[in-house]
Amino acid sequence: MAPMGIRLSPLGVAVFCLLGLGVLYHLYSGFLAGRFSLFGLGGEPGGGAAAGPAAAADGGTVDLREMLAVSVLAAVRGGDEVRRVRESNVLHEKSKGKTREGAEDKMTSGDVLSNRKMFYLLKTAFPNVQINTEEHVDAADQEVIIWDRKIPEDILKEIATPKEVPAESVTVWIDPLDATQEYTEDLRKYVTTMVCVAVNGKPVLGVIHKPFSEYTAWAMVDGGSNVKARTSYNERTPRIVVSRSHSGMVKQVALQTFGNQTTIIPAGGAGYKVLALLDVPDKSQEKADLYIHVTYIKKWDICAGNAILKALGGHMTTLSGEEISYTGSDGIEGGLLASIRMNHQALVRKLPDLEKTGHK
Numbered sequence: 001m002a003p004m005g006i007r008l009s010p011l012g013v014a015v016f017c018l019l020g021l022g023v024l025y026h027l028y029s030g031f032l033a034g035r036f037s038l039f040g041l042g043g044e045p046g047g048g049a050a051a052g053p054a055a056a057a058d059g060g061t062v063d064l065r066e067m068l069a070v071s072v073l074a075a076v077r078g079g080d081e082v083r084r085v086r087e088s089n090v091l092h093e094k095s096k097g098k099t100r101e102g103a104e105d106k107m108t109s110g111d112v113l114s115n116r117k118m119f120y121l122l123k124t125a126f127p128n129v130q131i132n133t134e135e136h137v138d139a140a141d142q143e144v145i146i147w148d149r150k151i152p153e154d155i156l157k158e159i160a161t162p163k164e165v166p167a168e169s170v171t172v173w174i175d176p177l178d179a180t181q182e183y184t185e186d187l188r189k190y191v192t193t194m195v196c197v198a199v200n201g202k203p204v205l206g207v208i209h210k211p212f213s214e215y216t217a218w219a220m221v222d223g224g225s226n227v228k229a230r231t232s233y234n235e236r237t238p239r240i241v242v243s244r245s246h247s248g249m250v251k252q253v254a255l256q257t258f259g260n261q262t263t264i265i266p267a268g269g270a271g272y273k274v275l276a277l278l279d280v281p282d283k284s285q286e287k288a289d290l291y292i293h294v295t296y297i298k299k300w301d302i303c304a305g306n307a308i309l310k311a312l313g314g315h316m317t318t319l320s321g322e323e324i325s326y327t328g329s330d331g332i333e334g335g336l337l338a339s340i341r342m343n344h345q346a347l348v349r350k351l352p353d354l355e356k357t358g359h360k
């Protein structure tokens, strides 16, 4: 009961209780949640920001929705480095050696600095998952980048609930700068940064970010996406997007399969070429109906595109129609065919056997 002379208004009491609940909720969902996750991983509470590693206590599970949020952030932060280095005009271009076909395999400060940001962001947030990245990670030059544990609204809108998977089933593939050759030629529209998450070797989420137009596409298989397929594609005389710097015999293969009326679009970057198949608002993006590649290619170049296409009902396979497994070795030998809203297996049957025709 209230003391003499003091009258408690029911509305005031209700507002006071609501405020109290709000404070408790804030404490629990932010500060305490961060502490608990750090405790769970054996991290030192207070040894950094409240936000911390997102994997479960026993290293047991990770939430794919959280992985998507960090992957988008990593691609954007890596992209900031890529843009900064290009704008400085000091690329420190080097050769890592030669590809099997004898092309220079280039690397720049843009690749290295983007790799550092992307790798450490993902590694700090998900210490228990396998991460494979195109560039060497210098352990002496670590960077602790803390994820603030915020999942962007557009992801929350598409993917309503967390999606837990065992951490040991996950392989992350990072391409810190796709289209390095074109980057050195200042052909900026082709350049992307990419992150892919595979579960048991299957590509399940992909992010392709264009740093110079600040466009990001993401998708999760059986989850959602911020990008979609176009409404129509030309299956009879497709416009085919192919490599401009690692082409091999791709033009001959395309023309032999689809006839001389077929338009070939040479372009840089595997990320750019996948986006060419989709409904992308970016003005600098060309459009195509198919993506074909015939030479050797690495999994960090293609995994994100594969995941996005798969999430949207499309396909990326070897030229003989085999699914690509994103575990184990870094590269694939059997070329690449990517399509969406087409009869992919019929396209595979149309293609010549490259081993027999000598078009590899």
Ligand SMILES: Nc1ncnc2c1ncn2[C@@H]1O[C@H](COP(=O)(O)O)[C@@H](OP(=O)(O)O)[C@H]1O
Pocket (backbone or CB within 6 Å): 099, 100, 101, 134, 175, 177, 178, 179, 180, 181, 242, 243, 244, 245, 246, 247, 267, 268, 269, 270, 295, 296, 297, 298, 301
């Ligand atoms: N024959 C080959 N050997 C090694 N890497 C290849 C390759 N063909 C393509 N790639 C890589 O795949 C990506 C897309 O190639 P392209 O632009 O020619 O289509 C590029 O990645 P990076 O720029 O990340 O190195 C390129 O280096």
Ligand SMILES: [Mg+2]
Pocket (backbone or CB within 6 Å): 111, 134, 175, 176, 177, 178, 179, 180
């Ligand atoms: Mg690269």
